[in-house]
Amino acid sequence: MFGPGAAPIVVLSQNTKRDVGGKVQKENIQAAKSVADVVRTCLGPQAMLKMLMDPTGGIVMTNDGNAILREITVQHPAGKSMIEIARTQDEEVGDGTTSVIVLAGEILGTSEQFLEQKIHPTVIIRAYRQLLEDTVEILQDKISITLDVNDRNKLVEVVKSCVGTKFIGRWSDLACQIALDAVHTVLLEENGRREIDIKRYAKVEKIPGGSIEESHVLKGVMLNKDVTHPKMKRYIKNPRILLLDCNLEYKKGESQTNVEIMKDTDFTRILELEEEYIKKICDDIIALKPDVVITEKGISDLAQHYLVKAGISAIRRLRKSDNNRVARACGATIVNRTEELREEDVGTGAGLFEIKKFGDEYFCFITECKDPKACTIILRGASKDILNETERNLQDALHVARNLLLEPKLVPGGGAVEMAVSRLLSERAAGIAGVEQWPYKAVAQALDIIPKTLAQNCGANIIRTLTALRAKHAAGEYTWGIDGETGELVDMKVRGIWEPLSVKMQTYKTAIETAILLLRIDDIVSGNKKKGNETNQPQAVPTEESMKE
Structure with missing residues (x-):
C-alpha cells in the first residue's frame, strides 16, 4: 500500500460514521431522560418539593420545574438543551414547565428502540413532524372548547x-x-x-410578616421608598404628581473642567451660580403646584429646602421600571428637563399618597387611582x-x-387531553404508509406519560388506572382524566379542571421540536483550541515525493 508511487489509502468501514451517530444519539437520549427524572415527581397536586442548595449556603424550596432546572448544574450539552426548553416554556406561556420536560424525555426515550433497529433518524424525525401537525389540528378542532372571558x-x-x-x-x-x-x-x-x-406593569412586592391571607392587589403602586426630608407631608389626598428623569442638583464639572479663581470673591460667585441654578429648576417645578415630585436621579439638600418651603413631598432615586408604573397608574408623563414641564404632564389620577411603615422599612403608596393601568401585588x-x-x-x-x-380556549386537564390526543393519533397511525408509522404510533402512546405520572405521584395503581382511563376514552368520553389528589378517574367537565389551550399547544410544540433537534445531532465535537504555538503551525501533509524518499 505504501510502495513506490502509491498514494496512502485509508479504508473506513461504511458504518463507522453511522455508529458514532448512534452512540451520540443514545447518550443524548440518556441525558434527556435523566433531566426528566429529576422533575417527574413535581407534576400534579401531590407534587413533591425539591430543596436546592447553592454554594453560598442559600436554599430554594420549590416544585416549579423551571426554578429547579435553573438552579441545578448540568454538564452534558443535551441536558443543557432540556433545561433551555423549560425556560422557553416559562417565558412564552408561564406554565407547563414540568410537563414539557417530562414529555420531551419520554418522546426521546421512545426513539431509542428505533435507532437500535437501524431506522435512520431522518425517518423518525419525519414521523415526529407529521405527528406535531396532526396534534395541533386535533387540539384546535376536536378537543378545545371556547371560553366566555366575561364569565x-x-x-x-x-x-x-x-x-x-x-x-x-x-x-x-x-x-x-x-x-x-x-x-x-x-x-x-x-x-x-x-x-x-x-x-x-404588575409588580409583586414581598413583605415578610403577616399571613398569606393578607395579600392583595393595590389599585395603584407601592414603592420601597420614603420622602427625602422629615418635614415633608406623608399623607396627601388627591395628589398632583410630577415625574422627572433628571437631577435636582447642580451638574458637577467632570475632570476636564478647569476653574481659575483669581480673587477671593470668585469662589463665592461659583457657589451663588450653583444656588441660582437649583433655585431656577425648583421654581420651574413649583410653578406647576405639584404635591409630590418623584425623580429617578438625586435631589440636593438645597432643592429639598425649596420643595419643603413650597409644601411639596419628594422621592428620589426611583427605578425606571417603577417610574413607568407610577406614570401608568396616575396618568402622568415622565419629563427629562424641568424647562419643558407643562400642565398636562402632571398626574392627577391618584386618590391618595401616603407613607407607611412595615417592619423596619418605609413604603410609599400611590393608591385609589381612577383608571390604573399598572398595579402592585402585595404578598405577605x-x-x-x-x-x-x-x-x-x-x-x-x-x-x-x-x-x-x-x-380564550380550553382543554380538559388531569391528563384527559393527553389521553384523548393519544387515542386519536393512534387511530391515524394505521393510515401512514411505510416504516414511519411505528415512530408515529410510539410517540402517540408516549403522551400517556402525563396521566401515568399524575397517577404515580398520588400513589394510585398505575396499570389499573391507565387501563380504566383508556377504556373510558375508547367509549368516546374524552373529558375523563385522573384526579391528582386521590388517583381516581373523574370527569374533568364535572370537576371543573381545565387548562388553557395555548399552554398545551406550546408544551407539545416545544417537547416534539426538542426531540427532533436532539435526534439530528450525530456527533459532539469540542471547540477548544490547543494551547501554545501548536495552533498556529500548519500540519504537515505527506506528499508522494516525501513518501518515496
Whole structure:
C-alpha cells in the first residue's frame, strides 16, 4: 500500500460514521431522560418539593420545574438543551414547565428502540413532524372548547386548576382573585388588539410578616421608598404628581473642567451660580403646584429646602421600571428637563399618597387611582422562602389568566387531553404508509406519560388506572382524566379542571421540536483550541515525493 508511487489509502468501514451517530444519539437520549427524572415527581397536586442548595449556603424550596432546572448544574450539552426548553416554556406561556420536560424525555426515550433497529433518524424525525401537525389540528378542532372571558366564575375555575398543583393551592381562591384582578388592571385595548404586559406593569412586592391571607392587589403602586426630608407631608389626598428623569442638583464639572479663581470673591460667585441654578429648576417645578415630585436621579439638600418651603413631598432615586408604573397608574408623563414641564404632564389620577411603615422599612403608596393601568401585588407571608415560592406560583397564575384573556380556549386537564390526543393519533397511525408509522404510533402512546405520572405521584395503581382511563376514552368520553389528589378517574367537565389551550399547544410544540433537534445531532465535537504555538503551525501533509524518499 505504501510502495513506490502509491498514494496512502485509508479504508473506513461504511458504518463507522453511522455508529458514532448512534452512540451520540443514545447518550443524548440518556441525558434527556435523566433531566426528566429529576422533575417527574413535581407534576400534579401531590407534587413533591425539591430543596436546592447553592454554594453560598442559600436554599430554594420549590416544585416549579423551571426554578429547579435553573438552579441545578448540568454538564452534558443535551441536558443543557432540556433545561433551555423549560425556560422557553416559562417565558412564552408561564406554565407547563414540568410537563414539557417530562414529555420531551419520554418522546426521546421512545426513539431509542428505533435507532437500535437501524431506522435512520431522518425517518423518525419525519414521523415526529407529521405527528406535531396532526396534534395541533386535533387540539384546535376536536378537543378545545371556547371560553366566555366575561364569565368570571369560569375564569376563576380555570386559574384554580392551574394553582391547585402548587404550594399556594391552599389559598387558591385568594390567588385566583389576585391574578384576575391584576391582569384586568393592566389590560390595554387599542385598535381591537389586547395587550397585557404582566412583567412590566404588575409588580409583586414581598413583605415578610403577616399571613398569606393578607395579600392583595393595590389599585395603584407601592414603592420601597420614603420622602427625602422629615418635614415633608406623608399623607396627601388627591395628589398632583410630577415625574422627572433628571437631577435636582447642580451638574458637577467632570475632570476636564478647569476653574481659575483669581480673587477671593470668585469662589463665592461659583457657589451663588450653583444656588441660582437649583433655585431656577425648583421654581420651574413649583410653578406647576405639584404635591409630590418623584425623580429617578438625586435631589440636593438645597432643592429639598425649596420643595419643603413650597409644601411639596419628594422621592428620589426611583427605578425606571417603577417610574413607568407610577406614570401608568396616575396618568402622568415622565419629563427629562424641568424647562419643558407643562400642565398636562402632571398626574392627577391618584386618590391618595401616603407613607407607611412595615417592619423596619418605609413604603410609599400611590393608591385609589381612577383608571390604573399598572398595579402592585402585595404578598405577605411568614418567611422569605414561603414568599419566594408564593411569588413563583402566583406568576404562573398570572400567566394563565393572561393567556385566557388573549386566547380564550380550553382543554380538559388531569391528563384527559393527553389521553384523548393519544387515542386519536393512534387511530391515524394505521393510515401512514411505510416504516414511519411505528415512530408515529410510539410517540402517540408516549403522551400517556402525563396521566401515568399524575397517577404515580398520588400513589394510585398505575396499570389499573391507565387501563380504566383508556377504556373510558375508547367509549368516546374524552373529558375523563385522573384526579391528582386521590388517583381516581373523574370527569374533568364535572370537576371543573381545565387548562388553557395555548399552554398545551406550546408544551407539545416545544417537547416534539426538542426531540427532533436532539435526534439530528450525530456527533459532539469540542471547540477548544490547543494551547501554545501548536495552533498556529500548519500540519504537515505527506506528499508522494516525501513518501518515496
